[in-house]
Amino acid sequence: MIDVQGLRALIAVADAGSVTAAAGLLHYTPSNVTQRVQRLEHSVGAPLLERVGRGVVLTELARRLVDEGRPAVLRLDDLAEVAASARPSGLLRIAAFPTALRGLVLPLISALRDAHPALRIEPVECEPAEGLRHVRLGLADVAIVKSWGDASASRTDPGLDRIVLGHDAVDIILARDHPLAGRTSLRWLDLVDENWAVTPDDDPYRRWLDSTTGLDRGSGTVYEAAEFQSLLAFVEQGLAIAALPRLGRGSLPAGTVAVRLVDETAFREIAATVRSARRDGVNVRAVLDGLRHQMAAAAPRVEG
Numbered sequence: 001m002i003d004v005q006g007l008r009a010l011i012a013v014a015d016a017g018s019v020t021a022a023a024g025l026l027h028y029t030p031s032n033v034t035q036r037v038q039r040l041e042h043s044v045g046a047p048l049l050e051r052v053g054r055g056v057v058l059t060e061l062a063r064r065l066v067d068e069g070r071p072a073v074l075r076l077d078d079l080a081e082v083a084a085s086a087r088p089s090g091l092l093r094i095a096a097f098p099t100a101l102r103g104l105v106l107p108l109i110s111a112l113r114d115a116h117p118a119l120r121i122e123p124v125e126c127e128p129a130e131g132l133r134h135v136r137l138g139l140a141d142v143a144i145v146k147s148w149g150d151a152s153a154s155r156t157d158p159g160l161d162r163i164v165l166g167h168d169a170v171d172i173i174l175a176r177d178h179p180l181a182g183r184t185s186l187r188w189l190d191l192v193d194e195n196w197a198v199t200p201d202d203d204p205y206r207r208w209l210d211s212t213t214g215l216d217r218g219s220g221t222v223y224e225a226a227e228f229q230s231l232l233a234f235v236e237q238g239l240a241i242a243a244l245p246r247l248g249r250g251s252l253p254a255g256t257v258a259v260r261l262v263d264e265t266a267f268r269e270i271a272a273t274v275r276s277a278r279r280d281g282v283n284v285r286a287v288l289d290g291l292r293h294q295m296a297a298a299a300p301r302v303e304g
Helices: 004-016 019-026 030-044 060-082 098-115 128-137 204-213 228-236 282-302
Strands: 049-052 055-058 090-096 119-125 142-148 160-175 196-198 222-224 242-245 256-261 267-275
Touching: 004 019, 004 030, 004 055, 004 060, 019 030, 030 060, 055 060, 060 282, 090 098, 090 128, 090 282, 098 119, 098 142, 098 282, 119 282, 128 142, 128 160, 128 267, 142 160, 142 204, 142 282, 160 228, 160 282, 196 204, 196 228, 196 242, 228 242, 228 256, 267 282
Parallel strands: 090 119, 090 142, 196 222
Antiparallel strands: 049 055, 142 267, 160 242, 160 256, 160 267
8 A cells, every 4th residue: 555645755855856855845854754755665665766976866666656646645635625624724835926925925924823823824936837836736735826918817727726816007117307207197109219127038027018018119228137126226227117017016216106007908917826626625715815805905006
């Protein structure tokens, strides 16, 4: 008979890349992980980990056990979540991109600390694609994702549910002495020949911005940086303007202003993604309700 706890430990080693990292993932000690894998080795009658230098690699049998055993372990986890006690408790991991981490998840942790003290939220900062991978593999219970403008918000992933939390409006950020800084609203047509600060062209935000504004056909200079805070720095120095969402943006630098962008595509949709089988679990329900509340509380600064 397959030792389920040993299989869970082996899957963690496969996902994390080492026994020590797997121990952190499972909140065990490294010796606990080793012991559980050894019990699994005894039950299958074959070695599963081989030492290479100071690390370990999975044997061919171990890789097969991980691939074929993961769905069973995830199903057991799903059942445990649905059958949990009436009060939220235990550990729940949320994968979130940086601005959602700042704007939604950290306030959620603070709020649930008082409402559900037995529930522990562990945030994982990563971009949406990696967050979805975490949920598929069972490394996270909830992933917060985003889609820009009207870009295929209805996409579905077999076995996953997507719950829309709300829309995050986009503003134009300008230097305070910019000729357009005194306007109450702006349209894309007002900004045709401006210098822009944008993310690299392989980023979903940049693809949305290019398709909406035709930046690649504009006459202004385009500055690139990976982080929104760096884009704000270009604006602060009077080198460019930027179009940035409000959620998790924080206070603007001195010498800059935000002007409302009037366009039907000027938003990003924020959603939570969970495994369908555990959506009705008490812990997941508490977190989804909390995320909706945080998004609603953010509405005046997000959708105003």
